[in-house]
Amino acid sequence: MAVCDSCIVDAVNVTPAQVAQITGALGTTSDFERDKGVCGSCSQSKTVIRAK
Incomplete structure (x- = not known):
């Protein structure tokens, strides 16, 4: 799953x-x-990171 920086900040x-x-x-x-x-x-279109 791809996740944006903002959601990572909210989670940690x-x-x-x-x-x-x-x-x-x-x-x-x-x-x-x-x-x-x-x-x-x-569900926003942003720069995201995902594992390959």
Whole structure:
């Protein structure tokens, strides 16, 4: 399932800047992809991250 940074912030106790840093780094790995899509949690079209 793809999830946006905002929903990750709402689910865990970290700042938006921390989430952006983590998801940005994960998006550069071969295990995750980060691009435009529909968030599986809030159903909004945003930049999301998902496991490959």
